[in-house]
Amino acid sequence: MENCRQTTLARTLRRAAGCSKLVVIAVLFVPPLLAFQSRSQQGTVAAPTRIVKGVEVAAKPRSRELIKIYSIIKAHRPDVSEAETWRVAEVVWEECAKRKIDPLLVLALIKIESGFQYAAVSPVGARGIMQIMPDTARSLTHSVGGNDGIRPTAFRPEALDDPLLNIRLGVYYLHGLKTQFQDLNLTLSAYNFGPAELRNRLDNNLDYSSDFAALVLDAYQRYQQAKRPAF
Secondary structure (H helix, E strand, O other): OHHHHHHHHHHHHHHHHHHHHHHHHHHHHHHHHHHHHHHHHHOOOOOOEEEEOOEEEEOOOOOHHHHHHHHHHHHHOOOOOHHHHHHHHHHHHHHHHHHOOOHHHHHHHHHHHHOOOOOOEOOOOOEOOOOEOHHHHHHHHHHHHHHHOOOOOOOOHHHHHOHHHHHHHHHHHHHHHHHHHOOHHHHHHHHHHOHHHHHHHHHOOOOOOOHHHHHHHHHHHHHHHOOOOOO
16 A cells, blocks of 8 residues: 555656656746747838728838839929829839830930920820820820720820820830830930831931930930939
């Protein structure tokens, strides 16, 4: 009977010893683990968010190139809200990436064409931020409508006052001229004269030099060199 009691006591002591070891392990290792986890969480920056239809969703990170585009537009149009300026900057960035055109070139063209005035109208009827002729825009909507979500039906010239639509059409048009003429000076001259007029001048050995092209290239160079645009 005494032996049985001793055996039971020994088992109890071993169990207690085992529990004590677990407690010691927990005391020694759990706090450092929690501290490490806390430090890891402190070093993590929460992703930016935005509200879409009342729901908070993660916002796309903005690249340095996009921020520079925004800065240039904002410098020219401080009167426009930040939200709208970001929308315009994002369309410039996305369309130029799609067409493999330097967005700073497009911004330089916009500066000379319209001075970043969204509803500018020229004496000959070119409209909007990239100064597109309504007939040209109408044909462009048929070309890009299916892929880019632009509806060619019921097109009105006033629609070109929308900077987002105007930029999408203008960058597409510039890309087509660049593909056709394979030279930046000729591309800009064609944007200014129209491709048919430029072809006529080239075919008849007429002067095709353009102050417009020189002005765009000058602005383009300044945008390339600017770290913090101040125009």
